[in-house]
Amino acid sequence: METLSNRRFILRTSDGQESRARRLKNGVPQGSILAPCLFNIYISDIPTTLSTKLVYADDLALAFTGPDWADVENAMNRDLSTLHTYHHQNPLQISREKTAYALYHLNTRNVGRQLNISVDGKTIEFEPNLTYLGVKLDRSLTFKPHLTAVREKVLSRCAL
Secondary structure (H helix, E strand, O other): OOOOOOOEEOOEOOOOOEOOOEEOOOOOOOOOOHHHHHHHHHOOOOOOOOOEEEEEOOEEEEEOOOOOHHHHHHHHHHHHHHHHHHHHHOOOOOOOOOOEEOOOOOOHHHOOOOOOOEEOOEEOEEOOOEEEOOEEEOOOOOOHHHHHHHHHHHHHHHOO
């Protein structure tokens, strides 16, 4: 398969400078139709977790419902540790810049609650209005922030 082997790239800067051609040793072409399918095959042996795994292309989200916050925190930390070990054994990396957690609940007393969730000794950031696959999720899942953003986007395009 020529699309997966013997691939080379050259870096060109805005001022016209070029690097020498380098060979890509791993990965698939960005935006390739094959990429999600090959990724799913590659991670088909991903370990079982207490959390539900939600996978789309190369995005993975964990969802856990527990009777109290300590159970949620413990489950998430265990699952992240399991996935970190798996990633280390299968040349993959968890993107620290894209990794965050959110809490969804209806209890207004817990609006400011945060948990101590970490992976490989590094704290995972809390994001109260997380965006997953382009959808903005608020703590009580009203979708109001998402609908507001979509409305603004549509209005700005209609004004063109």
